[in-house]
Structures are given as C-alpha cells and as structure tokens.
Amino acid sequence: MTTLDVPSLDPARLDTPTVGDPRLARLSLNQKTVNGWSLRRAVEGCVRHGLPALGVWREPLADVGVRDGAAMIADAGLRVSSLCRGGFFTVPAGREQERAHDDNRRALDEAASLGAPCLVLVPGGLPDGDRDLRSARSRAAEAIERLVPHALEVGVRLAIEPMHPIFAADRGVVSTLRQALDIADPMPPEAVGIVVDTFHVWWEPGVEEQIARAGDRVASYQVCEWITPLPPDALLSRGMMGDGHIDFAHLTRCVVAAGYRGDVEVEIFNADVWAADGDAVIDTVARRYAELVEPHL
Template identity: 50%
Template sequence: MPNKGLSINLATVRQQWNLGEAVEACARHGIRAIDPWRDQVAAFGLSESAKVIKDHGMDVTGYCRGGMFPEPDAAGRQAAIDDNRRALDEAATIGAECLVLVVGGLPKGSRDIVAAREMVAEGMAAILPHARAAKVPLAIEPLHPMYAGDRACVNTLGQALDLCERLGPDVGVAIDAYHVWWDSDLANQIARAGRENRIFAYHICDWLIPTKDMLLDRGMMGDGVIDLPAVARMIEDAGFTGYHEVEIFSSEDWWKKPGDEVLKTCLERFSTAC
C-alpha cells in the first residue's frame, strides 16, 4: 500500500526556523506533516504551536520526546515520570499521533544495563494510564548501541517489541532507519511489529562514512550506506501506510544550509533515494 508521503521532524530545520516559521515553510513546499520537539513548542508557546499547526492543516506524526526514565534514586525516577505526563498533555494539545520515547541510558554511576531497562519498563507502566487517558500512544524508539550508555538502553527493535508485549495495548515503536539498519534480524522484527500492529512511526535519514560526530552528523537520504528502499519495503510490507519522517541532526552540513534548500532536498531525495 502507498505511504501518505513525507513528514519533517523539525529537528531537521531547528537551526533555521522557529516552530511557526518551520510549519509555514513546510506548507509552502507542500509537506503535510511534521514532528516537533518539546523545546521548540516551549519556545513558541504551546497554544500558539497548536494553533499554527491547525491553521496550516498539518498532521503531527509524533512528538519528541519523552523517556529518559532511568535515574539513580526514586525521586529522580518520579520526576521523569511526572515530566513524561506533561509531555503527553502537550502531545495531546498539538494533536500528535504518538509520543516518541528515547528511553534513557544508564543512571549516573551505574554499570547495570539490566536494571536500567527495568527502570524503563517501570516508568512506562507508570505513565501508560495517562497516555491512554490522553489518547496519545507511546512509541519506543530503539537507538543504535553506541547510545546505550547515555541515551537509550533499548537498542534493537526486538528489545523494544518485547517491552511492548510486556506493557500491552497503546505501546508501539518508532522505527528509525538510522538506528536499526545494521540489525541482522531487522526484517523479522519489522514483520513482527506489523503483525502486532506496533509500528507507530518510521524515521529516515542516512548513515555517513565516515561519521564525524556520534549525534550530530546524520546524512541526507542517498548520501550514505543505508539501503533505504529495502527498509521501506519491509515497513510497507508489514502494513505501515503512514508518513515517512525525515529526521536529520547535522551541525556542520544541513543545519548550515537555507531551510528552503533543506526541505527541497528532502522532497527530491524522498522521490529518488527512499
């Protein structure tokens, strides 16, 4: 089945525009969907963000980000839970289809990744009733293993889906090609996610060789080594018909280009490299 088209994660143009300007630019380029970040919404204003999104008829493919559950003490873990509840309320206000969770890495001073993953499960269980009441599903985004220590102790799609099964309905995955392309079990796990109706979002960019920065050197689609058409076929064969969301962190390249050039290139590469 055909996908809905292209969504722009607003991290892709975070250095060029504020949220309102980015929404207006996307509309100008015929892009019908976005995924904003919490700091962008906070800077522009929550009610103002909701209004400009609605006024331009934008779909909101996700809201970035919740998560960061592991903390060294109970007070820290409760603070994370409370913050995620606020994130869910914000996501509901702007009409987001899901809250994307970057779950968090090891608590400061810890080497126990098993315990960190248990904190993630407990934190998600604590916010799930609020998510259901707000009608905002939770989308776990497994991150590349290079982030296991500081950003996400859930690193494969299989791990994320195991957690989904443990938690039950209204929990799924945000599959980011950048983070999962290397996984030898990717095809099986994407098919599993489809069977279980757990694919809530699909993110795209490319893996550059060499990668000069662990966080801020993602590539435009077609400039790296990910077989994005193959991953897209897996995603669509699994039944996903939603938007393909471009999410690029690029401090020394795309963040330095004019925003309109970035959006134009995203559209061109979506047609030719994805």
C-alpha cells in the same frame, strides 16, 4: 567535514516535487532537520514546500506555548506526525524518577493537544557510575508501563525508539527493535508502540523479522542516512538519504508489509545540514524522499 557538505545538497537526479505533488502526501519534516528554525518558520516552510506534516519538538513548542503552537499548526492545515520527545527513564529511584514520570505525563498531554498520534520515547542512558544495562532497561520498561493508563486516557501512543548501540551509555539503553518489542509486548498495542528509525536499526541482525513482529506496533517511521566516516560528535552523524549506506527501499517495504500507513519523518542531526539554507534542505529532502523512499510505500 562529513560526506554531506553544502554542495551535495543539490543532486540533479529528480526535479524537486512541488506543492500538490502526490509523492509528498506522507512526507513529514521533523523539526530537527531544520534545527535553527522556530516552530513558526518550520510550519511556514512545510506550507511553502507542500509538505503536509511536521514532527514537533517540545522545546520550540514551549517557546510559543502548546495552545498557540497547536493553533498555528492547525491553521496552516498541517498534521503532527509525532511529538519528540519523552523518555529518559533510567534515572535512579526517588525524586528524579518522579520528575521524569511527571514530565512524560505532561508530554503526553502536549501530544494530545497537538493531535499527535504518538510521543517518541528516548529510553535514557546509564546514570553516572552505573554499569548495569539490564537494570537500566528494566527501569525503562517499568516507567513505560506506569505511563500506559495516562496514554490510554489521552489517546496518544508511547513510541519506544531503540537507538544504535553507540548511544547505549549516554542516551538509549534500548538498542534493538527486539529489545523494544520485548518491552512493548506485555502492554496494549494501542498504548505502546515502537519507532523504526533507519539510522538506528539498519544494521540490526534480523531487522526484517523484528519489523514483521512489530506489525501494528509500528507507531512512527523515521528516515535518515548512516554516513562514514562518522563526525567527531556521533549525535550529529545522521546524513541525507542517499549519501551513505542504508537500503531505504528494503526497510520501507518491510515497514509497509508490517501494515504501517502513517507519515514518514525525515529527521537529520547534522551540523552541515543545520548550517545550510533551510529551504534548500527541504528541497533536497523532498527529492531524496521521492527517489529513495516514496516509490516503496
């Protein structure tokens, strides 16, 4: 059991913000937070709870089709804060690398169809038997640079998401904001930015300086919590804001000082959250966001 069991989903610190509450004006529900919901249910949930934006994942979008999904979101009056996900660039050269490139081009087209400002990129881990982190990062950088012309053509920014080092082997060889910015810096800022995800970067030495360095390259701000003890599956170790160790006020102020004015996505991978009632989860998201994040925007 993580620190977030179902009873803790209902703290009494704040009343739940309701539809029309100005504190919700920049809150986006990332679909993974309600992982069992279809795209339609997520859209309806956002409308029901007064959330103006949705972070869309490609798999549930594919279930309904890009055109119908885009129409569904637009008809509901929602905006798309990001499309998740592209990336996985570290595969060996050859057909696998070409397939990854083609898939990322398609993902950029999907993001453009949704009106999403960015495509979140998970860089990819080490291929089987590979121990060369530097070469893997170089392949990721080269793959991103190769996508820049298409990103500029469709008007969607490639948003590199650095991931906590526990995921370096299997998911994200880019582990810090510093590394992500080193990749992004030679490329046009309108084409390549970075994701500040509190779960992944809260621990980084000099995180304040790196967020300031990013400036207008901050393409997405995602929030969730670092909880302890970690569950056996580290991928599902993200908690509800306020249940762990992250200073959301500090990181939010840093992102604002860098000039970010976009939506704030709540993205939680957690088995207990996923097993709970989705409407109760969104209520808690809204309360915790209003208490811990929104006052510092």
